[in-house]
Amino acid sequence: MNIRQVYKFFDDSYELGRNGYHGEDFMSPKQFIVMGSIFIIIIIISVLLRRVKREKLFTIYKILAIFLPIFEIVKISYSTYFDIINGETFNYGGIIPLYTCSMVFYFLPFVAWGKGKMQRYSMAFFTTIGLVAGLSNFIYLSSARFYPIFSYGGMYAVILHALIVFIGMSLMITELYTPSFKSIYEGMIPILLFSIIVIPVNFIIRKYTSDTWVDYMLLMRCESLFFFGDLSNFLAGHHLLLLFPIFMLSVVYPLATTLITSIDMGVIRVVNKVSEKVKLKKGLVEAK
Numbered sequence: 001m002n003i004r005q006v007y008k009f010f011d012d013s014y015e016l017g018r019n020g021y022h023g024e025d026f027m028s029p030k031q032f033i034v035m036g037s038i039f040i041i042i043i044i045i046s047v048l049l050r051r052v053k054r055e056k057l058f059t060i061y062k063i064l065a066i067f068l069p070i071f072e073i074v075k076i077s078y079s080t081y082f083d084i085i086n087g088e089t090f091n092y093g094g095i096i097p098l099y100t101c102s103m104v105f106y107f108l109p110f111v112a113w114g115k116g117k118m119q120r121y122s123m124a125f126f127t128t129i130g131l132v133a134g135l136s137n138f139i140y141l142s143s144a145r146f147y148p149i150f151s152y153g154g155m156y157a158v159i160l161h162a163l164i165v166f167i168g169m170s171l172m173i174t175e176l177y178t179p180s181f182k183s184i185y186e187g188m189i190p191i192l193l194f195s196i197i198v199i200p201v202n203f204i205i206r207k208y209t210s211d212t213w214v215d216y217m218l219l220m221r222c223e224s225l226f227f228f229g230d231l232s233n234f235l236a237g238h239h240l241l242l243l244f245p246i247f248m249l250s251v252v253y254p255l256a257t258t259l260i261t262s263i264d265m266g267v268i269r270v271v272n273k274v275s276e277k278v279k280l281k282k283g284l285v286e287a288k
Contacts, residue, residue, distance in 0.1 A: 039138060121190055127264060195245065
């Protein structure tokens with residue numbers, strides 16, 4: 001029977017599996033159409049927000065900073081309830097909001113209400129590595145392996161990552177924050193601060209629970225992508241696994257931050273040149 005005929009919006013992953021859903025939406029044309037459409041909407045909204053006063057922009061960030069953690073608590077409760085009634089234990093390795101994407105709950109308040117360095121560092125994070133974290137799920141929407149896109153579990157992941165991208169894009173497009181080479185290390189500061197909590201939690205969960213696959217912030221095995229899984233296993237086999245998060249934080253995260261910052265700056269430079277040409281042409285027309 002076709003999954004579209006049997007699943008309900010609030011069905012949990014166990015029920016969806018029993019009814020025949022096995023990740024059909026993951027990396028599918030449906031996923032790319034939905035996420036591509038959302039990205040275009042984000043750009044349009046961000047451009048329209050250029051006409052809005054700064055105070056209203058910060059009001060939007062304040063509303064998101066208040067409600068996003070509430071929605072996350074609801075989602076954790078939802079997932080945990082269905083884990084328990086299906087005979088599973090608490091999902092220590094997957095449900096705790098300690099992912100790079102989860103940093104929106106902890107650092108958006110600094111954007112919304114903060115001042116000085118922490119506000120600037122948080123803005124740098126959202127326009128650099130935070131943007132990478134959000135956009136990565138536009139391509140690799142991992143929740144779609146367990147939930148159809150148009151279900152509660154699927155839509156929660158879609159909306160959360162869309163909002164993370166919106167924060168980064170709106171900060172840049174409205175010129176509340178303009179990335180520069182300083183953004184590379186400024187954007188890394190929230191990452192390093194958050195990792196101080198995440199690294200010990202990863203090791204504690206790995207040692208004292210059955211969730212040995214724990215990988216918050218990608219600091220244990222980086223989802224086993226490319227050679228990272230083999231490297232993690234090698235280091236773990238030689239009791240040197242602590243070197244893996246050090247490698248990620250000193251090499252991989254800075255490289256990713258440098259790459260996205262360079263892209264940000266390049267796109268902004270092109271947009272500014274095009275804008276200048278349009279204004280110049282408009283001025284010449286008006287002069288005639």
